[in-house]
Amino acid sequence: MMHSTLHFSLGMAVATALTYRPLLDAWRRRAPVAALLRRWLVISYGLGLYAIVPNLLRRAGVAHDLCEAWFMNIFLFSSALNHLVQGGTIYGPFVMGLLVVSQYLTLLWALRRSRISLD
Numbered sequence: 350m351m352h353s354t355l356h357f358s359l360g361m362a363v364a365t366a367l368t369y370r371p372l373l374d375a376w377r378r379r380a381p382v383a384a385l386l387r388r389w390l391v392i393s394y395g396l397g398l399y400a401i402v403p404n405l406l407r408r409a410g411v412a413h414d415l416c417e418a419w420f421m422n423i424f425l426f427s428s429a430l431n432h433l434v435q436g437g438t439i440y441g442p443f444v445m446g447l448l449v450v451s452q453y454l455t456l457l458w459a460l461r462r463s464r465i466s467l468d
Contacts, residue, residue, distance in 0.1 A: 353404040354441030355434075360400030360425055361448045364393040382459055390452060400425040 372385040402424045407416040415421075421428045 352441040353401045354445045356400045356404060356425070356427060356430070356441075357397040358441060358445035358448055359430070360397035361393045361445065363400075363425065364396040365389065365448070368392055386456065386459060393448075393452070396425075400427065403427045 368385075368389045372382060372389055375382050375385055403416045403421045404427075407413060417428045417431060419428065
């Protein structure tokens with residue numbers, strides 16, 4: 350079984366890939382980015398939670414075979430990834446940490462940009 354944080358960070362990475370384009374375009378045009386940042390964060394953490402549903406079900410007592418069944422692939426290929434990649438206890442927190450730090454730095458950068466435009 351792959352570690353939950355690796356599944357969560359995969360969900361965050363997929364969400365970032367899906368939502369970065371409009372945010373980047375607005376940033377370049379110097380348009381307001383607050384709504385796009387909110388959308389990015391909500392989708393990022395929402396898709397991260399969606400990706401760990403099989404892990405949460407397993408923790409809730411659902412049988413391991415059911416959580417590894419082929420139909421659990423609807424949760425960002427959860428069971429397929431578990432068969433391809435073993436472990437992930439080191440990589441998961443590292444990747445998730447990088448994503449969270451990048452989100453935090455982006456928020457700080459947006460705050461700085463808005464403050465500069467107010468001056």
